[in-house]
Amino acid sequence: MPKNKLITVTNISKSYNGVKAIDNISFSINKGELFGFIGPDGAGKTTLFRILTTLLLSDTGTALLDGLDVVKDYKKIRKILGYMPGKFSLYQDLSVEENLNFFATVFGTSIKKNYELIKDIYIQIEPFKKRLAGNLSGGMKQKLALSCALIHKPKILILDEPTTGVDAVSRKEFWEMLKKLKEKNITILVSTPYMDEASLCDRIALMQNGKILSVNTPNTIINNFEKNLLAVSTFNMYKLMRDLRKYELTETVFLFGQNLHYTSKNESQNTDELRKYLEQKQHKNIQIKNIKPNIEDCFMRLMNK
């Protein structure tokens, strides 16, 4: 086994009342990686994280974190893990400072000892350190939760949907914080339903219905998209959508912001042919160009396989 593998998951499955939340998943994560689990609600991301954090037993399979088994060595694993659940789970009736102190004490350390690690994040909420955690804004709660997850200097940080429901600007700021933590040599596992965050990870696992559709670097996943992808727009996008759906050569057509992303059943189809069809349908200002797919294109393609 290569020495840089920090996490190895083999054939993990978990069912709730006969419904498979996780279906025979295997993957490994290298030391120092920023690894993303990307998928919608119900993909199995939280269940997987709860197994890795030793909070839930899997039905089958094994998971090793830094050589430690999630079942046998759960006590040791908890010492090297920082975990931020999707739901805010700090003590609402303790102050900011009290929460942080509590987590430090539980792990046998102090704020002072590991202050350096959380400084960049904690400094933003330090002016409010006497405030009860329950009275913080969403963004501040998030920063406190991250500080608490880091205060014992974990080797591995696991973040369950830290950016869900967060606006685009705050999301960007959060990812900046993660990048800085990565530089401090912490291995980070993060889940998200936002496909655009995939490109910020070293490697990603695309998840859907308890299965991993693909694991790779974002670039490789994009390069593996086997079809020619076109971005199409005309003056009337709603009509364009309807017309392209009716078109006999259409394989897939999806809305993507200001364009439609289109693949053809006929790989050798040239854009002139498509343009002719759209002209015939009385479209004005027809724009067709070849584009590189993004992770969302890839995800939808893998979903339909």
Place this chain on the structure above:
Amino acid sequence: MIEKEKIIEVKGLYKKFGDFTANDNLNFDVYKGEIFGFLGANGAGKTTAIKILCGLSKPSAGKISVAGFNVYKQTEKIKKNIGYMSQKFSLYEDMTVKENIRFYAGIYGLRKKYIKEKTIELLDRLGMNDFADSLISSIPLGWKQKLAFSIAVFHNPKIVFLDEPTAGVDPITRRQFWDLIYETANNGITVFVTTHYMDEAEYCDRLTIMVDGKIETLDTPDNLKLKYEANNMDEVFMKLARSS
């Protein structure tokens, strides 16, 4: 040019909570059949404004009408003429699909016969006939969202308010949801929508971006991109959404 029919008119809307001004002199109109995007960072004041427009909260000042009714005195009439759907609360999990439809339609005072006919038509259109008697808790999230939306417009309101309707659903379902939105707007129902997905901002006819309680900008996606020299709405949002 034909004058567009205004369905929402907001003039000088203020909402204060103590010393804090959540909505600071908002001015905008929304037209019939328009998809109107209501964007802004968390805490910018979107929810406060939506509550006022839905007749759930009174403004501190301002002249505001929704579907032709006054938000101070005619809130019950407003409620009858709008639909509302949010990601957090949509349907009763321990009731079946059909029961949920009947329940909501009943609240709006629709006749039994009409509800029956329209229920069949709706389930057909959504391809959900097999699930008619399934509990909501047993159907996939994407279907719940589509059903919740269809129920929100079941009584044929003038406006439907959608508060982050697509959060957490898979990318294909997210797009199917926008098909429903387009179809609804095409039928003349005004769609008022909030979202954190910036690609969805592109699908709006016009949109506003709120910053610190104020409307920072209001225009079509194309004009906003021109004005802020941006390639897409994500860039526009990044330039505007964080003032302080």
